[in-house]
Amino acid sequence: MGKGRYLLKRLLYIIFVFFIISILMFFIYKLMPGDPVEIMLGDSKLNMKPDAYQALYDRTAEMLGVNRSLVEQYFIWIGNMLTGNFGYSTQYKQQVAQVIGTPMRNTVMLNMLAMVVVFVISIPLGIATAVRKNTAFDKTVQVVTIIGYSLPSFIIALLMIFVFAVKIPIFPISGVRSPGFSGTGIEMALDTLWHMALPVIVMSISGIGGITRYVRAAMIDVLRMDYIKTARAKGLREKVVVYVHAFRNALIPVVTIATGWVVGLFGGSIVIESVFLWPGLGKMLIDGLLQRDFAVVLTMQMFYVVLSLAGNVIMDIAYTIVDPRVRLEN
């Protein structure tokens, strides 16, 4: 079985998992309080004559298909979800699909930046500690990273706010842009970047702790291997041994952890977004729950499910790329 077929098989399987989870979500959707038809119609009950309202109600009910069997309802619902018809947001008085654009961009921007910062710092740091195993430098980093990954992100957030926004006020506490800001595109981007500083620092600190430790462990395992000895015996420079021979092999376990971490990062950013009032998907999810705007809540949930499954697919692809020995039989 070739790699292509293996990937195809994984993809089909993940689509199957998606449908299983979507059934779970459908039940959550059914658990939500309130009559979906009335939510859809909003205030029109007050403005319309009772019989006209009743007719509209019946029409909408027919359209939403609430009178049909659960199985039929499920297929209507999943069909709507897959075609981008996420429902009507009572909070924004608009279709959900129209309001999620900006928050999604904000969240992706925030998480991508945090991701880049984490990998840029933690991979070299992990390699360096692995090469200098058991030195004072290694031990210090070990202690710092265990603190980094043990501390909950919101505590780091409070600390960072205290240090960088209260004591030394160099970063803004919340929001995505200075109020009343105007300027050219580059100035605007810089302003946003400035607002992103604190959330990104907080997300990075939590991430760097874990990833550094994983890179270090994986590197130490690999550096003990015979082929590393061979490479050294050949007279290769230590840099080549470490970065080319060892690191490529160490990447395999790191990829697993890193993909899981990235998926978790998006989930964890809910907390960060709520602390820093960052107008992203996480904040939208929480606001939606508090405002009982369930169409938004469910769309957010769908986003996280798709993200998590996409993480699985990426992990599979990454495996086939970094690990030539990937087990093709299953």
Next chain:
Amino acid sequence: MAKKKLFAGRKSTAAAAAQRMVMGGLPQEEEELMQSPLRMVVTSFVQDKVAMIGMILFVAIFLCCVILPFFFPIDLYYQDVTQSNVAPGFGMLKVPDGLQDNAAMLSAGSTFSVGIDKDGNVYEWGTFPTDKLRRIPSSSEMGKVTQISAGLDHVVAVNEDGQVFTWGNDRMGLASIPLELRSGADIKQISAGYQFSLALTEDGTLYNWGSDYLMNVSFPEGVQGNIAKFDDNTSVVMALTEDGRVVPLTSKTSSFTAVPEEIQGNAIDVALSDESAAALTSDGVVHVWGNTQKGTGQIPEEIQGHVTAITGGRYHFTAILDDGTVASWGDDTFGQTSAPSFDSAVTNASVGYYSSYAITEDGHVEGWGLKGYLMGTDAFGRDLFRRLLVGGRMTMTVGAIAVIISTIIGVTVGGISGYKGGKIDNLLMRLTEIVASVPFLPFCIILSGILGNRITEMQRIILIMFILGLLSWPGIARLVRGSVLAEREQEFVTAAKSLGVKEFGIIFRHILPNIITVIIVNATLDFATCMLTESSLSFIGFGVNEPNATWGNMLNGAQNGQVIENYWWRWVFPAIALGACTISINCVGDGLRDAIDQKSKER
């Protein structure tokens, strides 16, 4: 040899298996140097300094949270705005040296106290709710102060010329002293209350100024001009007239207005706590009416007939007896009713909020009641230290039960899957994968947000435990499956099979003890994760809710820059507790993993 005897009759019960598990397969011969794997693990763990420090730290935090709440009981529904955002410290009863043995009058405010000595100098001590309180008018301005009173966040004083001064909070009209009192009047009694001030002149007229939001003073016919004494609390003023009648100065009917008829015309002193009123009749008997829930109605029998004066705090009363001693009754949360004994007779007692002071004949001052808060208070005036203790207990309970649930599911699924193999394995592993791909935190938030609204708080906490437990078992299931796969090819399994042991028995009685260490390590690390998740959920308001405390929801109120800057104690202490706890659990988990897997130690 004794050992041999002890284990001569090895039982083949589960209990014996468990014993063997813990003690390890003891060497049959004394000279054998073989160490059991478990003992090796323990030795190596004990030598790991970081892990041991973590272990000690965690056990200490755990014991604190389990044992200390019995010594520091907490009423979760208790709130008191007068005590909100009090900084940590124990200086509330520390009477300044200059005042000690020379005191003329003392008054206890919300979290601070004021006093004047016999020379008319003003002293202030305690925790100040506002820095404006420190701006005491200079002695050249005030002259010799004769009377003083402390309120929620302001002070009222009178000098020997009868001039009234006030400092501290100056909003809501507190600074606008009535004109009649500014130039000097014959003032008999003053009081700084809850955002308002009162002054009574010798001719029996009561003046009041300040906020009328909570309280509206209204005088029934013939009372104004005839008042001998008064007392006030946050909602009512009670006056004692010259002819011994007790009159509530309010137009609203409340439990305070139900003055017992038999004392009318016979009362000589009146006092108010926050929820009840007390009056003293000329025969030395105390009568209490109003809401007496916190024990303010439980007047000690032996003092009846011997009382000469009474005063009231927030939830307690203090009486001076005819033999010069003091008796207190009511709520004792902060030791308000634990009056000390005095060397000489008490002449004057001053009670306010949760503190009491008594001045003896020789001018000696003794205070009792609320000394301060170890870790300060939150926005609702709740003691952070006590909430931290019960919060820790709650956080750990939720984490522990969630881990127990996830471990049971994980071990069962992993055990069956690994042992049976084939189709069942495939099916169970697919299930594991599905659960593992559910986005964890969003799912917890959404479930708790949607289901959590229609159930009681207790059910909600149980729901959180189950959500955490039901979503976090895939990791442990995979681990157990892997270990079972390795173990099931071992000879002892074949032996057990040939002896006709049932499959269930083989998995759980024979294989499980061999992989128990792996399970313990994983459960330890999962415990930290579950605590973190619960805290995150509570922090953003979708976990355990108020009034129940957890470390996460204690930090919830500290989300804005103002709180972070001004009320550091509200977030520093819960953050330290939670951080120390998770760091120590992770250290223990890492140490355990290193101890079990010697290979990982070389890393």
